[in-house]
Amino acid sequence: MGQDEPVLGPLISSTGHMGLRLQTQNLRVLCDPWVSPGGAYLGARFPFPDNSHLRLMPGLWHAEWVAVSSAHLDHMDLAFLSALSDGVRVVIPEYPSSVFRDRLSEAGVKDIVEVAAWERLPLNDRGDWLTAIPEQSPAEHRAAFLIVADGVSVLHGNDARLSLSQTRRAMVEVGGPLDLMALDASEPRFKAVKRLVRSVKPRLVMTYSGPACFLDPALAQHNQHLCEPGELPTETLRMLPGDSVRIAPTTHDVIRDPHWEGFAYSEHLDAYASSRAQEIAEVWAAHPDPGAGSGLAKRFKEHFVRLGRLSPYFLERISMTVRFDVSGADGGVWDVDLGASHSQQAPQYTFSVEARWLEAVLSGEIRWDDLFLSRRLLIEHTPDADGTYLFGLLKHADADALQAVEDYDKRDPNATVTLSAGDRAFEVTRYCPHSGEDLAEGAVIDEAPEGLVLRCLAHNFDFSLTTGLCLNARCEPISVAAPV
Known part of the structure; x- marks a missing residue:
């Protein structure tokens, strides 16, 4: 692929899922690399298609900068990031709380640079720069990265939901149309992405491979969105892991990875699942069912006492009883009153989960948001239940993050x-x-x-x-x- 050869313009390479690599003669930047063999979210999700052949590709993972857009584990590959060489700087967006930075620090990531929204971070002394564009609402901690290198602009959108005005501001920042927009155009987001592309008219669009797949047989029913994205209203590059595009000011050249010759989405999944069976088995072995008397119920109660103290505003908005149906030797059926007007009301939400996965949350190994994204639980609710603030409380579980949402909600309602x-x-x-x-x-x-x-x-x-x-x-x- 020639990653280490001189190029006339930036070379953009797909690293799988929502990751890419940008290289010029004077700069190497990795964005959202996800390459660890064990997948993410308790062995539930894996990059699709399989990008494991890239791990042995010389030079592909060398970079001076690694930009990580969110604390979601399919973007924040802690095993990869904690093994980075000294001197590699990890760039993250500045969010309302320190949770993202803390998770990286606790994993051993050393050189972390937080970038405020629209703040230009110089990447070298040649005028190349990067900025972060977080989603407008603090209820979601996702962001895009805008990179300008050798006069070429790349919007690494990953799965952030940017508004039209934000994307237009990005064009103002770079002084014209975007050269490349890299976007998640999978089925749930396709209509919004198509509308955005039609409005801003970038020179090229790169659609990420994916979305992530579920290789554990217990979760295989969630693979219904694994398909090629539809047509977008501009020249679209469908890049598989290892494919590259070299972008010059007026031309571009696509270099395909021969690994994918004859590839078909429909024929890839079964063989991929078989190749990861050992890693999935290791996840299950590492999370045994807590035995009777483990104290799970006591720690569960203490956990929700702490959550209940974080934000009176969220409790007022939730105002419901939530049931946890926990299976396992030390499980049970436990109801939690979250701001409910009276106790023992009928639950509006029921979470059914194995004790082994709940233990991972209570021990601090993962967060509630990680468990939700793993799909290793069943969520049921009454028809009129609104879980917006319930899920916000659980996934953030941080006073600063919850306060930012409250402040955002309380903007002038009469405007x-x-x-x-x-x-x-x-x-x-x-x-x-x-x-x-x-x-x-x-x-x-x-x-x-x-x-x-x-x-x-x-x-x-x-x-x-x-x-x-x-x-x-x-x-x-x-x-x-x-x-x-």
């Missing part, structure tokens, strides 16, 4: 913004009543059987521009008026 659809204009509530997304930047107007509909792109909530009512979820209405 309005004018949005246009053709020759019609509407003055509407500026902030989505569901999670506070700024509708000035994160909304589109579509035709629907009910008439014109405003869609909040944060969670795809639809609001009627006739009545203001939410049409597809339980949510407070928006105000709607035609400006004078």
Whole structure:
């Protein structure tokens, strides 16, 4: 592939999943590398397609900088990051809490550089730079990286949900259209990505391989989204792990990894699962069922006492009983009242989980968000239950992060913004009543059987521009008026 040869412009290589490598004659940057053989999230998720052949590729993993976008374990490969050579700097976005940095430090990662939103970080003395673009809402700690090297701009979007206004600002920062947007265009996100690409018209789009797959037979039913992404409204590079593109100011050249000759998505999964059976078995062996008398129930109760002290605001918004149906020798059925108006009300959410995986959370090995993403639990709820703040409390479990969400929610509820659809204009509530997304930047107007509909792109909530009512979820209405 020639990673160490001089190039006329940046060489961008796919490293699998949502990772890439950027190289020029004077710079090497890795973004979100995920290469450890044991997968992530308790051996539940693995890069798709299999990128293991890259581990032995000379020079591919050498870099001066490693940019890691989030604390999700398919981005933050702790085994890889903790083994980096001295002098390699790990760049992370600045989030409202220290949890991300703390997890890296505890794993032994030494040289960590936090970058505030839109702050330019010089990467060398030749004018190359990087910045982080976090999602607008602090409820999600995900971010894109914008890199400019040798005059070429690369937006490493990974799975961050950037708004149109953020992407347009990125274009302003680089002084013109983006040369390459690298995006997660898998099925759940495809429509939003297509709309974004159509609006900003980048020169090239690179779609990441994936999404991650489930190789444990107990989780195989979750592989329904493993397919090639659809067509996007610009020249699209479908890059498999090891494929590269060299981007010059006016031209580009794609270099395909011969490893993938004859590759077919539909034929890859079974052989891949067989090749990882030993690693998955080791995960199960490392997490035995806690024996009777292990004190699991006591530690579970203490854990939720601590969580309940983090944010009165979140408890007020949750206001429900949550049931945990824990299977195993020391399990049981345990109800937790989270801000409920009275105890012993019927549970609105039930989490069914094996004690071995709950133990991993209580011991601090993983976080609740990691367990949710592993799919190693079953979640059931009543039809009208809103779990937004319940899941926010569990996945953040940090007072600073929860306070940032509260402050975001409490922005002026009476603020309005004018949005246009053709020759019609509407003055509407500026902030989505569901999670506070700024509708000035994160909304589109579509035709629907009910008439014109405003869609909040944060969670795809639809609001009627006739009545203001939410049409597809339980949510407070928006105000709607035609400006004078």
